[in-house]
Amino acid sequence: MLPEIELDRTEELLPIFALGTWAIRDPRAMERTIRRAIDEGLWHIDTAEMYEGAEEIVGRAIRGRRDEVFITTKVMPHNASFRGTIAALERSLKKLKTDYVDLYLLHWYDGSHPLGETMEAFAYLIEQGKVAYAGVSNFSVKEMEEALRYLKIVNNQVEYNLDNFREVEEELLPFAEENGITLSGYLPLWRGAWPTGERMEVLKSVARKYGMTVPQVVLNFLTRHRKIIVIFKTENEDHLMENLKSVEFEVEPEDYRRIEEAFGRG
Ligand SMILES: NC(=O)c1ccc[n+]([C@@H]2O[C@H](COP(=O)([O-])OP(=O)(O)OC[C@H]3O[C@@H](n4cnc5c(N)ncnc54)[C@H](OP(=O)(O)O)[C@@H]3O)[C@@H](O)[C@H]2O)c1
Numbered sequence: 078m079l080p081e082i083e084l085d086r087t088e089e090l091l092p093i094f095a096l097g098t099w100a101i102r103d104p105r106a107m108e109r110t111i112r113r114a115i116d117e118g119l120w121h122i123d124t125a126e127m128y129e130g131a132e133e134i135v136g137r138a139i140r141g142r143r144d145e146v147f148i149t150t151k152v153m154p155h156n157a158s159f160r161g162t163i164a165a166l167e168r169s170l171k172k173l174k175t176d177y178v179d180l181y182l183l184h185w186y187d188g189s190h191p192l193g194e195t196m197e198a199f200a201y202l203i204e205q206g207k208v209a210y211a212g213v214s215n216f217s218v219k220e221m222e223e224a225l226r227y228l229k230i231v232n233n234q235v236e237y238n239l240d241n242f243r244e245v246e247e248e249l250l251p252f253a254e255e256n257g258i259t260l261s262g263y264l265p266l267w268r269g270a271w272p273t274g275e276r277m278e279v280l281k282s283v284a285r286k287y288g289m290t291v292p293q294v295v296l297n298f299l300t301r302h303r304k305i306i307v308i309f310k311t312e313n314e315d316h317l318m319e320n321l322k323s324v325e326f327e328v329e330p331e332d333y334r335r336i337e338e339a340f341g342r343g
Contacts, residue, residue, distance in 0.1 A: 079118045080303055084231050086257040093300050095121035097310030098131040107312040111138035115145055123308045125151035126165055132172035143175055151184040158190040162198035181208040185215035196227035218252045237262020239340040261306035265299050266292055279339040283332045293323035298336050300324055
């Protein structure tokens with residue numbers, strides 16, 4: 078079983094990983110990979126109205142298995158007026174072929190609509206039973222503070238990889254933990270744009286020491302505190318299995334330090 082994290086102060090336990098669905102190349106492969114992921118204990122699927130075709134693919138993949146999965150989807154900021162949010166959620170539900178989503182996020186905040194209005198729509202949708210939990214994405218500490226004035230948000234989904242882990246762990250995480258917000262991190266594998274030079278050499282050297290692959294080293298590092306949900310995307314079942322196994326390796330603190338030093342500098 079994958080290690081689990083509590084969606085803070087909700088008693089809802091989620092796997093340490095979620096499966097992303099952005100920029101799907103092969104819908105059938107993605108559908109197969111989602112089904113395999115659920116079989117393997119990765120039952121949190123991340124999608125968004127913005128990811129073209131993704132909600133439909135998730136809907137097909139979870140047919141007959143709705144109770145087994147936790148679905149996160151997102152409203153785009155330009156749709157996030159009170160009425161617009163409700164309409165966006167209805168469209169997402171139709172595509173996902175379900176009558177509720179587990180976690181509904183504001184994809185990012187751009188001021189198109191007052192934040193209070195979006196949060197009011199989230200509260201209404203929770204009351205209606207169409208959304209279980211509300212959250213945000215790409216929010217700074219200041220923006221999380223503002224959102225909390227309107228609604229008990231439980232999640233902030235932010236970029237999290239070896240390029241920005243310090244900022245996330247030292248600035249966003251302490252505030253989130255104090256305020257009952259669980260962080261989830263996207264782009265952990267840089268969408269396949271791997272680092273080069275000395276940084277890659279450090280990752281390869283740690284990988285060799287433990288018999289791991291570079292993606293496994295990266296995912297093991299990002300999940301080392303068991304505090305942040307890490308969302309990776311793959312439509313390849315071998316990559317899925319490789320990524321899930323990354324948490325099984327016990328990496329020594331000195332090797333984490335080598336990675337921190339290589340990436341934490343710039
Ligand atoms: N809230 C936001 O603003 C936001 C922004 C970006 C992303 N997201 C979410 O976060 C998810 C993850 O981010 P992402 O998709 O941008 O990037 P990512 O997970 O960092 O990278 C995905 C890429 O890595 C490859 N990959 C995965 N495992 C691999 C492995 N073991 N070996 C080699 N290649 C591997 C995948 O290709 P294969 O399919 O070939 O494995 C895919 O091309 C998204 O899908 C989306 O759900 C949210």
